[in-house]
Amino acid sequence: MRESWRTFKAALLQVHSIAGLVLALLLALIALTGAIMSFEDEIVDHLNAGIMQIAPRTTPALMPDEVVARLKAAQDVGKVSAVTLSSDPSAAVRLRFARDEQGARASSLYVDPYDARMLSSPRGEEFFATVRRLHRWLLIPGDAKGLGRQITGVAALGLIVMLVSGLVLRWPRRAGSVKMWLKPNLGLSGRGLYRSLHAVIGTWVLPVYLVMTLTGLWYSFDWYKDTAVWLLSRPQAATAKMQPKALRAPGRAEQAQPIGFDHAWTTFQREEGSRFSKALLTLPTGPGTAIRIRSWGKDSTLDTTRDEFRIDAVTGQLISAERYADKTFGEKIIANLLDIHRGAFLGWPGKLAFMIAAALMPLFSVTGILLYLSRRKLRRPLQSPLGQLVPGE
Secondary structure: OHHHHHHHHHHHHHHHHHHHHHHHHHHHHHHHHHHHOOOHHHHHHHHOHHHHEOOOOOOOOOOHHHHHHHHHHHOOOOOEEEEEEEOOOOEOEEEEEOEOOOOOEOOOEEEOOOOOOEEEOOOOHHHHHHHHHHHHHOOOOOHHHOOHHHHHHHHHHHHHHHHHHHHHHOOOOOOOOHHHHHOOOOOOOOHHHHHHHHHHHHHHHHHHHHHHHHHHHHHOOHHHHHHHHHHHOOHHHHHOOOOHHHOOOOOOOOOOOOOOOHHHHHHHHHHHOOOEEEEEEEOOOOOOOEEEEEEEEOOOOOOOOOEEEEEEOOOOOEEEEEOHHHOOHHHHHHHOHHHHHOOHHHHHHHHHHHHHHHHOHHHHHHHHHHHHHHHHHHHOOOOOOHHHOOOOO
Protein backbone atom coordinates (compact mmCIF):
# COMPACT_ATOMS: atom_id res chain seq x y z
CA MET A 1 0.00 0.00 0.00
CA ARG A 2 2.81 2.39 0.94
CA GLU A 3 4.66 1.56 -2.28
CA SER A 4 1.54 2.29 -4.34
CA TRP A 5 1.16 5.66 -2.62
CA ARG A 6 4.79 6.52 -3.38
CA THR A 7 4.27 5.60 -7.02
CA PHE A 8 1.14 7.73 -7.17
CA LYS A 9 2.90 10.73 -5.60
CA ALA A 10 5.81 10.35 -8.00
CA ALA A 11 3.42 10.41 -10.95
CA LEU A 12 1.53 13.35 -9.47
CA LEU A 13 4.81 15.23 -9.04
CA GLN A 14 5.57 14.68 -12.71
CA VAL A 15 2.16 16.07 -13.70
CA HIS A 16 2.59 19.04 -11.36
CA SER A 17 6.10 19.78 -12.64
CA ILE A 18 5.30 19.45 -16.34
CA ALA A 19 2.20 21.64 -16.05
CA GLY A 20 4.19 24.22 -14.11
CA LEU A 21 7.09 24.30 -16.58
CA VAL A 22 4.76 24.64 -19.57
CA LEU A 23 2.53 27.32 -18.02
CA ALA A 24 4.92 29.19 -15.69
CA LEU A 25 5.54 32.28 -17.81
CA LEU A 26 1.98 32.44 -19.16
CA LEU A 27 0.42 32.25 -15.70
CA ALA A 28 2.84 34.86 -14.38
CA LEU A 29 1.86 37.21 -17.22
CA ILE A 30 -1.87 36.70 -16.69
CA ALA A 31 -1.56 37.14 -12.93
CA LEU A 32 0.59 40.28 -13.10
CA THR A 33 -1.74 41.99 -15.57
CA GLY A 34 -4.65 41.09 -13.30
CA ALA A 35 -2.83 42.61 -10.34
CA ILE A 36 -2.28 45.82 -12.32
CA MET A 37 -6.03 46.11 -12.96
CA SER A 38 -7.05 45.48 -9.34
CA PHE A 39 -7.56 49.16 -8.53
CA GLU A 40 -8.21 50.38 -12.05
CA ASP A 41 -11.43 52.20 -11.14
CA GLU A 42 -9.84 54.10 -8.29
CA ILE A 43 -6.77 55.02 -10.35
CA VAL A 44 -8.76 56.20 -13.36
CA ASP A 45 -11.15 58.20 -11.17
CA HIS A 46 -8.20 59.89 -9.47
CA LEU A 47 -6.46 60.70 -12.75
CA ASN A 48 -9.61 62.18 -14.25
CA ALA A 49 -11.20 63.90 -11.27
CA GLY A 50 -10.84 67.24 -13.01
CA ILE A 51 -12.84 66.28 -16.11
CA MET A 52 -15.46 64.00 -14.59
CA GLN A 53 -17.12 66.85 -12.69
CA ILE A 54 -18.39 70.19 -13.96
CA ALA A 55 -20.09 73.17 -12.34
CA PRO A 56 -23.87 72.49 -12.16
CA ARG A 57 -26.17 75.05 -13.74
CA THR A 58 -29.77 76.05 -13.39
CA THR A 59 -30.53 75.36 -17.07
CA PRO A 60 -31.67 71.82 -17.91
CA ALA A 61 -29.12 69.40 -19.31
CA LEU A 62 -29.23 68.55 -23.00
CA MET A 63 -30.82 65.34 -24.22
CA PRO A 64 -28.22 62.72 -25.25
CA ASP A 65 -28.93 62.99 -29.00
CA GLU A 66 -28.44 66.76 -28.81
CA VAL A 67 -25.14 66.28 -26.99
CA VAL A 68 -23.94 63.91 -29.72
CA ALA A 69 -25.16 66.18 -32.52
CA ARG A 70 -23.47 69.29 -31.12
CA LEU A 71 -20.24 67.45 -30.50
CA LYS A 72 -20.17 66.09 -34.05
CA ALA A 73 -20.86 69.56 -35.42
CA ALA A 74 -17.88 70.97 -33.52
CA GLN A 75 -15.45 68.02 -33.68
CA ASP A 76 -14.56 65.30 -36.16
CA VAL A 77 -15.53 62.26 -34.08
CA GLY A 78 -16.61 58.75 -34.99
CA LYS A 79 -19.89 56.97 -34.42
CA VAL A 80 -21.04 57.13 -30.80
CA SER A 81 -22.00 53.66 -29.55
CA ALA A 82 -22.70 54.34 -25.87
CA VAL A 83 -23.47 57.22 -23.53
CA THR A 84 -23.08 57.31 -19.75
CA LEU A 85 -25.46 59.74 -18.04
CA SER A 86 -25.86 60.59 -14.38
CA SER A 87 -28.52 61.87 -12.01
CA ASP A 88 -25.82 64.10 -10.49
CA PRO A 89 -26.10 67.56 -12.12
CA SER A 90 -22.35 68.06 -11.66
CA ALA A 91 -21.33 64.87 -13.50
CA ALA A 92 -19.98 65.03 -17.05
CA VAL A 93 -21.41 62.87 -19.83
CA ARG A 94 -19.15 60.12 -21.13
CA LEU A 95 -19.30 59.07 -24.77
CA ARG A 96 -17.89 55.80 -26.12
CA PHE A 97 -17.29 55.18 -29.81
CA ALA A 98 -17.86 52.20 -32.08
CA ARG A 99 -14.98 50.23 -33.56
CA ASP A 100 -13.79 51.12 -37.04
CA GLU A 101 -13.30 48.71 -39.94
CA GLN A 102 -9.90 47.67 -38.56
CA GLY A 103 -11.41 46.85 -35.17
CA ALA A 104 -9.82 49.84 -33.42
CA ARG A 105 -11.83 51.97 -31.02
CA ALA A 106 -11.23 55.68 -30.42
CA SER A 107 -10.75 56.89 -26.86
CA SER A 108 -13.93 57.86 -25.07
CA LEU A 109 -14.69 61.49 -24.31
CA TYR A 110 -16.07 63.43 -21.38
CA VAL A 111 -18.51 66.15 -22.46
CA ASP A 112 -20.28 68.98 -20.66
CA PRO A 113 -23.98 67.95 -20.46
CA TYR A 114 -25.19 71.57 -20.67
CA ASP A 115 -23.47 72.76 -23.86
CA ALA A 116 -21.80 69.61 -25.30
CA ARG A 117 -18.38 71.19 -24.89
CA MET A 118 -15.67 68.56 -25.14
CA LEU A 119 -13.72 68.28 -21.89
CA SER A 120 -11.08 65.59 -22.50
CA SER A 121 -10.38 61.94 -23.08
CA PRO A 122 -9.88 60.03 -19.82
CA ARG A 123 -6.25 59.48 -18.89
CA GLY A 124 -5.23 55.88 -18.30
CA GLU A 125 -8.03 54.42 -20.43
CA GLU A 126 -5.84 53.20 -23.29
CA PHE A 127 -3.24 51.78 -20.90
CA PHE A 128 -5.75 49.72 -18.96
CA ALA A 129 -7.52 48.67 -22.16
CA THR A 130 -4.22 47.24 -23.44
CA VAL A 131 -3.51 45.53 -20.11
CA ARG A 132 -7.03 44.05 -20.18
CA ARG A 133 -6.56 42.67 -23.68
CA LEU A 134 -3.23 41.19 -22.59
CA HIS A 135 -4.82 39.66 -19.50
CA ARG A 136 -7.81 38.17 -21.30
CA TRP A 137 -6.59 37.47 -24.82
CA LEU A 138 -2.77 37.88 -24.75
CA LEU A 139 -3.06 40.63 -27.41
CA ILE A 140 -3.76 37.92 -29.98
CA PRO A 141 -5.80 39.28 -32.94
CA GLY A 142 -9.51 38.64 -32.71
CA ASP A 143 -9.77 39.46 -28.99
CA ALA A 144 -12.74 37.49 -27.59
CA LYS A 145 -13.22 35.72 -30.92
CA GLY A 146 -9.55 34.83 -31.32
CA LEU A 147 -7.30 32.07 -30.05
CA GLY A 148 -6.15 34.00 -26.99
CA ARG A 149 -9.44 33.35 -25.19
CA GLN A 150 -8.94 29.57 -25.38
CA ILE A 151 -5.25 29.79 -24.41
CA THR A 152 -6.00 31.66 -21.20
CA GLY A 153 -8.76 29.15 -20.48
CA VAL A 154 -6.36 26.23 -20.87
CA ALA A 155 -3.90 28.03 -18.58
CA ALA A 156 -6.65 28.37 -15.96
CA LEU A 157 -7.43 24.64 -16.20
CA GLY A 158 -3.72 23.90 -15.85
CA LEU A 159 -3.55 26.05 -12.73
CA ILE A 160 -6.41 24.09 -11.18
CA VAL A 161 -4.48 20.87 -11.85
CA MET A 162 -1.39 22.35 -10.19
CA LEU A 163 -3.34 23.60 -7.17
CA VAL A 164 -4.98 20.23 -6.51
CA SER A 165 -1.83 18.20 -7.14
CA GLY A 166 0.28 20.60 -5.09
CA LEU A 167 -2.09 20.29 -2.13
CA VAL A 168 -1.90 16.50 -2.25
CA LEU A 169 1.89 16.51 -2.61
CA ARG A 170 2.50 18.79 0.36
CA TRP A 171 -0.06 17.16 2.70
CA PRO A 172 1.89 16.96 5.98
CA ARG A 173 1.93 13.98 8.31
CA ARG A 174 0.59 16.21 11.06
CA ALA A 175 -2.32 17.57 9.05
CA GLY A 176 -3.89 19.15 12.14
CA SER A 177 -0.88 21.38 12.80
CA VAL A 178 -1.52 24.97 11.75
CA LYS A 179 2.21 25.68 11.96
CA MET A 180 3.02 22.92 9.47
CA TRP A 181 0.49 24.35 7.00
CA LEU A 182 1.09 28.07 7.29
CA LYS A 183 4.59 28.85 8.61
CA PRO A 184 7.49 28.80 6.15
CA ASN A 185 10.89 27.69 7.43
CA LEU A 186 13.06 30.70 6.63
CA GLY A 187 16.05 29.13 8.38
CA LEU A 188 16.59 26.79 5.47
CA SER A 189 18.65 27.56 2.40
CA GLY A 190 18.84 26.33 -1.16
CA ARG A 191 16.38 23.65 -2.20
CA GLY A 192 14.81 23.43 1.27
CA LEU A 193 14.00 27.15 1.28
CA TYR A 194 12.60 27.02 -2.25
CA ARG A 195 10.34 24.12 -1.31
CA SER A 196 9.15 25.78 1.92
CA LEU A 197 8.27 29.05 0.16
CA HIS A 198 6.64 27.25 -2.76
CA ALA A 199 4.50 25.00 -0.55
CA VAL A 200 3.57 27.26 2.35
CA ILE A 201 2.87 30.47 0.44
CA GLY A 202 1.06 28.33 -2.11
CA THR A 203 -1.22 27.18 0.70
CA TRP A 204 -1.90 30.80 1.67
CA VAL A 205 -3.06 31.80 -1.79
CA LEU A 206 -4.68 28.51 -2.87
CA PRO A 207 -8.29 29.60 -2.01
CA VAL A 208 -7.78 32.90 -3.87
CA TYR A 209 -6.35 31.15 -6.94
CA LEU A 210 -9.25 28.70 -6.97
CA VAL A 211 -11.76 31.56 -6.94
CA MET A 212 -9.83 33.38 -9.68
CA THR A 213 -9.63 30.35 -11.96
CA LEU A 214 -13.18 29.07 -11.44
CA THR A 215 -14.60 32.51 -12.23
CA GLY A 216 -12.08 33.25 -14.98
CA LEU A 217 -13.14 30.15 -16.94
CA TRP A 218 -16.50 31.89 -17.48
CA TYR A 219 -14.79 34.26 -19.92
CA SER A 220 -12.90 31.55 -21.83
CA PHE A 221 -15.28 28.68 -22.58
CA ASP A 222 -18.92 28.88 -23.69
CA TRP A 223 -19.61 25.37 -22.40
CA TYR A 224 -18.47 26.44 -18.92
CA LYS A 225 -20.60 29.58 -19.06
CA ASP A 226 -23.67 27.69 -20.27
CA THR A 227 -23.26 25.09 -17.53
CA ALA A 228 -22.94 27.76 -14.83
CA VAL A 229 -26.08 29.52 -16.11
CA TRP A 230 -27.95 26.20 -16.17
CA LEU A 231 -26.90 25.39 -12.60
CA LEU A 232 -27.40 28.82 -11.00
CA SER A 233 -30.29 30.42 -12.91
CA ARG A 234 -33.99 29.79 -12.94
CA PRO A 235 -35.00 28.00 -16.15
CA GLN A 236 -37.07 30.92 -17.38
CA ALA A 237 -34.32 33.41 -16.60
CA ALA A 238 -31.76 31.48 -18.62
CA THR A 239 -33.84 31.73 -21.79
CA ALA A 240 -35.86 34.92 -21.33
CA LYS A 241 -33.22 37.44 -22.39
CA MET A 242 -34.31 39.09 -25.60
CA GLN A 243 -31.62 39.78 -28.17
CA PRO A 244 -31.39 43.33 -29.50
CA LYS A 245 -32.06 42.14 -33.04
CA ALA A 246 -35.32 40.50 -31.98
CA LEU A 247 -37.30 43.74 -32.10
CA ARG A 248 -37.46 45.90 -35.19
CA ALA A 249 -39.53 48.92 -36.00
CA PRO A 250 -41.82 47.97 -38.87
CA GLY A 251 -41.39 49.97 -42.04
CA ARG A 252 -38.13 51.57 -40.90
CA ALA A 253 -35.00 51.58 -43.01
CA GLU A 254 -32.55 51.41 -40.11
CA GLN A 255 -29.41 51.95 -42.15
CA ALA A 256 -30.91 55.06 -43.82
CA GLN A 257 -32.11 56.53 -40.52
CA PRO A 258 -29.75 55.80 -37.60
CA ILE A 259 -31.44 55.36 -34.25
CA GLY A 260 -30.76 57.62 -31.28
CA PHE A 261 -30.85 57.60 -27.50
CA ASP A 262 -33.61 60.09 -26.67
CA HIS A 263 -36.70 57.85 -26.68
CA ALA A 264 -35.01 55.17 -24.58
CA TRP A 265 -33.62 57.77 -22.16
CA THR A 266 -37.05 59.37 -21.68
CA THR A 267 -38.66 55.99 -20.98
CA PHE A 268 -35.89 55.04 -18.56
CA GLN A 269 -36.23 58.29 -16.62
CA ARG A 270 -39.98 57.76 -16.39
CA GLU A 271 -39.47 54.22 -15.07
CA GLU A 272 -36.65 54.91 -12.64
CA GLY A 273 -37.24 58.48 -11.53
CA SER A 274 -34.49 59.52 -9.12
CA ARG A 275 -33.54 56.02 -7.95
CA PHE A 276 -30.46 55.69 -10.16
CA SER A 277 -27.03 57.29 -9.83
CA LYS A 278 -25.77 56.65 -13.35
CA ALA A 279 -26.91 54.84 -16.48
CA LEU A 280 -25.03 53.43 -19.48
CA LEU A 281 -27.02 53.48 -22.73
CA THR A 282 -25.61 51.22 -25.46
CA LEU A 283 -26.82 51.11 -29.06
CA PRO A 284 -27.45 47.67 -30.60
CA THR A 285 -24.51 46.25 -32.56
CA GLY A 286 -26.85 44.44 -34.97
CA PRO A 287 -29.87 45.54 -37.00
CA GLY A 288 -32.27 45.64 -34.03
CA THR A 289 -33.62 48.77 -32.37
CA ALA A 290 -33.46 47.75 -28.69
CA ILE A 291 -31.10 49.88 -26.63
CA ARG A 292 -29.57 48.22 -23.57
CA ILE A 293 -29.47 50.38 -20.45
CA ARG A 294 -27.46 49.37 -17.41
CA SER A 295 -28.20 51.46 -14.32
CA TRP A 296 -26.65 51.62 -10.88
CA GLY A 297 -28.58 52.62 -7.79
CA LYS A 298 -27.41 55.36 -5.46
CA ASP A 299 -26.58 52.80 -2.77
CA SER A 300 -24.69 50.45 -5.14
CA THR A 301 -21.16 49.64 -3.99
CA LEU A 302 -20.20 47.16 -6.71
CA ASP A 303 -20.04 47.67 -10.45
CA THR A 304 -21.95 44.44 -11.02
CA THR A 305 -24.91 45.20 -8.74
CA ARG A 306 -26.90 46.88 -11.48
CA ASP A 307 -30.29 46.75 -13.14
CA GLU A 308 -30.62 46.14 -16.88
CA PHE A 309 -33.32 47.38 -19.23
CA ARG A 310 -34.01 46.99 -22.93
CA ILE A 311 -36.01 49.77 -24.53
CA ASP A 312 -36.99 50.21 -28.18
CA ALA A 313 -35.14 53.25 -29.50
CA VAL A 314 -37.86 54.04 -32.09
CA THR A 315 -41.04 53.78 -30.03
CA GLY A 316 -39.68 54.13 -26.49
CA GLN A 317 -41.42 50.88 -25.49
CA LEU A 318 -40.00 49.07 -22.47
CA ILE A 319 -39.11 45.56 -23.67
CA SER A 320 -37.64 44.02 -20.53
CA ALA A 321 -36.41 44.98 -17.07
CA GLU A 322 -34.03 42.83 -15.04
CA ARG A 323 -33.61 44.19 -11.55
CA TYR A 324 -30.76 43.01 -9.37
CA ALA A 325 -33.00 42.86 -6.30
CA ASP A 326 -35.30 40.34 -8.01
CA LYS A 327 -32.52 37.87 -8.83
CA THR A 328 -32.10 34.60 -6.96
CA PHE A 329 -28.93 33.89 -4.99
CA GLY A 330 -27.49 31.92 -7.90
CA GLU A 331 -28.34 34.66 -10.40
CA LYS A 332 -26.66 37.22 -8.13
CA ILE A 333 -23.52 35.08 -8.17
CA ILE A 334 -23.57 35.19 -11.98
CA ALA A 335 -24.20 38.94 -11.98
CA ASN A 336 -21.29 39.54 -9.56
CA LEU A 337 -18.88 37.15 -11.26
CA LEU A 338 -16.39 39.85 -12.28
CA ASP A 339 -16.32 41.37 -8.80
CA ILE A 340 -15.87 37.88 -7.32
CA HIS A 341 -13.05 37.24 -9.80
CA ARG A 342 -11.11 40.30 -8.62
CA GLY A 343 -12.06 40.18 -4.93
CA ALA A 344 -14.16 43.36 -5.04
CA PHE A 345 -17.12 41.56 -3.43
CA LEU A 346 -15.13 41.78 -0.16
CA GLY A 347 -14.53 45.51 -0.52
CA TRP A 348 -11.12 47.11 -0.89
CA PRO A 349 -9.47 44.60 1.53
CA GLY A 350 -10.59 41.80 -0.80
CA LYS A 351 -9.23 43.62 -3.84
CA LEU A 352 -5.94 44.16 -2.04
CA ALA A 353 -5.69 40.50 -1.00
CA PHE A 354 -6.43 39.30 -4.54
CA MET A 355 -3.92 41.79 -5.97
CA ILE A 356 -1.16 40.55 -3.63
CA ALA A 357 -1.99 36.92 -4.43
CA ALA A 358 -1.83 37.63 -8.16
CA ALA A 359 1.45 39.52 -7.77
CA LEU A 360 2.94 36.47 -6.00
CA MET A 361 2.45 34.20 -9.02
CA PRO A 362 6.02 34.79 -10.37
CA LEU A 363 7.34 33.49 -7.02
CA PHE A 364 5.86 30.06 -7.77
CA SER A 365 7.20 30.14 -11.31
CA VAL A 366 10.75 30.87 -10.09
CA THR A 367 10.77 28.50 -7.10
CA GLY A 368 9.08 25.76 -9.15
CA ILE A 369 11.72 25.97 -11.88
CA LEU A 370 14.52 25.99 -9.26
CA LEU A 371 13.05 22.91 -7.57
CA TYR A 372 12.79 21.11 -10.90
CA LEU A 373 16.42 21.89 -11.77
CA SER A 374 17.62 20.78 -8.32
CA ARG A 375 15.78 17.46 -8.67
CA ARG A 376 17.40 16.94 -12.05
CA LYS A 377 20.78 17.61 -10.50
CA LEU A 378 20.18 15.14 -7.67
CA ARG A 379 19.11 12.40 -10.10
CA ARG A 380 22.19 12.84 -12.30
CA PRO A 381 24.48 9.81 -11.82
CA LEU A 382 27.79 10.59 -10.20
CA GLN A 383 30.58 9.63 -12.62
CA SER A 384 34.24 10.55 -12.62
CA PRO A 385 35.33 12.43 -15.73
CA LEU A 386 37.30 10.15 -18.04
CA GLY A 387 40.15 12.61 -18.21
CA GLN A 388 40.78 12.26 -14.46
CA LEU A 389 40.89 8.44 -14.37
CA VAL A 390 44.16 6.83 -13.33
CA PRO A 391 45.33 3.27 -14.02
CA GLY A 392 43.50 0.73 -11.88
CA GLU A 393 40.30 2.76 -11.53
